[in-house]
Amino acid sequence: EVVRLAVIPGDGIGPEVVAATVPALRSALEAEGHRLDVTSYDWGGERYLRQGAAMPADAADLVKRADAVLFGAVGRPDVPEHELVWGLIIGLRQQLDLAVNLRPVRAFPGVPTKVRDTDGVDLVIVRENTEGEYVGAGGAAHAGSGHDLGIEVAVHSRRAIERAAHQAFALAGRRSGHLSLVTKSNAMRYGYPLWDRVVREVGELYPAVRLETVLVDAMAARMIQAPRSLDVLLASNLFGDILSDLAAVLAGGMGMAPSANVLPGADVPGIYEPVHGSAPDIAGKGVANPVACMLSGAMLLDDLGHVGAARRVRDAVAATLRDARHHTADLGGSATTAEVASAVLHTMESQ
């Protein structure tokens, strides 16, 4: 079988972590008798500077030819952020209608963390990926009068909540049977109460899953205080964003956090990307941690049904991380991106 991969390396450390990941995916697939076919797209900040748009108008159609998309990161100090966020990241998520963003966090043995006692932490954040506080709706009033108002409108639809909820309940059912819904219905009266109601209704179809509802502020504290009390979390676009950066700390930081943007049950390629950004401060130095991107690649293989290949990548990453000589600077080590990548490849090939 041939896996057709679209690759968007992007800006900053994006190309570096993607370059570290593609050979691992290829090796894992070939070990299982498959092939990897890569098409690379030069979308991102540089293209914006050159052509006035971070991606072409038919970007969604182009990537639809692939089975899946591996995305690095975008962001450059000399490009207005919204051109890359709305013009590429959020734009593509919304155009492909990638309803759900899955953000697993797992503490690998041997990786130091700022939080004590993270052994065995293994949780997944299911983030609604198309709306909520991120619809881009709102406006200004009295602009320039000295009494300006900025009005931000969040839209939460039953449809989007249901899609994310089904994913979350199904996932929780395959895992511990425990789902934590994160809302803030004591202070926000229209959006989050709808979440509470719809998720409870969807839950009736999954009687084996125990649902709890936790306020976002309490969840932020609990994420650090008692992460092993958590398994699957379901959250809105904004809350999922905040909580997933926070959860990454449990695994050693942003360099360890993979993600998948998917539309379950549909024939649309998912976008797999590290949660970290383009990190312009370390770009070009070859010291970025490629693990988040590699683990995103493993999620990609899993979702395409190449479970064995995915396991190869994940196991090799885990084995590599046990040795502190393979830790990049963000983990307190001094390994380069290329050293980590070749250690993972080497481990995979000697298995």
Place this chain on the structure above:
Amino acid sequence: EVVRLAVIPGDGIGPEVVAATVPALRSALEAEGHRLDVTSYDWGGERYLRQGAAMPADAADLVKRADAVLFGAVGRPDVPEHELVWGLIIGLRQQLDLAVNLRPVRAFPGVPTKVRDTDGVDLVIVRENTEGEYVGAGGAAHAGSGHDLGIEVAVHSRRAIERAAHQAFALAGRRSGHLSLVTKSNAMRYGYPLWDRVVREVGELYPAVRLETVLVDAMAARMIQAPRSLDVLLASNLFGDILSDLAAVLAGGMGMAPSANVLPGADVPGIYEPVHGSAPDIAGKGVANPVACMLSGAMLLDDLGHVGAARRVRDAVAATLRDARHHTADLGGSATTAEVASAVLHTMESQ
């Protein structure tokens, strides 16, 4: 001088932590030659069940007779949460127009934390306290049709941002000269860009303060990864809420986090309250940690100009916490609320 204190013990552990705090405030004031005059109000969940409202219609006028308000906590499983939140906590904050919520977090030597290396952590979150995502505006569309929408409207005004910003810059100027503004302008296009703009403008009046702007997701991770890189944070109502629960973890948890709701420069009493809630699970057992409430009391004394009395309370709390025998269950100890309270009193009186 006589300090007129209005006390709202509230529900759950509220009355327990307030009862532990008032004698300490009295003792500290008397040691400086002042007196404490207490008026207690039975507002909260029980009153709601009895009289249909958590507080009387003239509550704001009543507390305006006092110099300051000490608030415990409200919340009971048998009372709809919004009756207590909108009917009391948020209601009173808004009626008194308490523009700013100050939430300091300080790691006390001797107190264990889930986060490594928190020695010397000492930061303050300045939270806008009247609007943003908490205005209670919005509505529903297509309700009951199976295509329901919940629409939540956040309102950010230049006036409210300016009030909070002046507080934050002034505070940063008295501290390290470093202010971190927390927004999410890459994904939310109307509210947070106004924050960025207005805060930058206000900052021109405080040239000695260095301003940085940090995305809320990145800030959540940094709060745990590098808390000593932070001093004063300025955040919206929602972001300040989330980040302050999280920051409390750096000090040992919610039992350690005080707060002050104030309207700087106006003759309106501030409301001083622990950040924690009513904790119905441990209510009535006498095991709640009174430190958050005691430290809220110290903030109250400070703001009334009784800086010496405030220092007495704070120093006694710090000295008490050095000894693990005075740690309550939330800190891994087995001390009761009353034991902590009397240890603090004893320390204060022997100083």
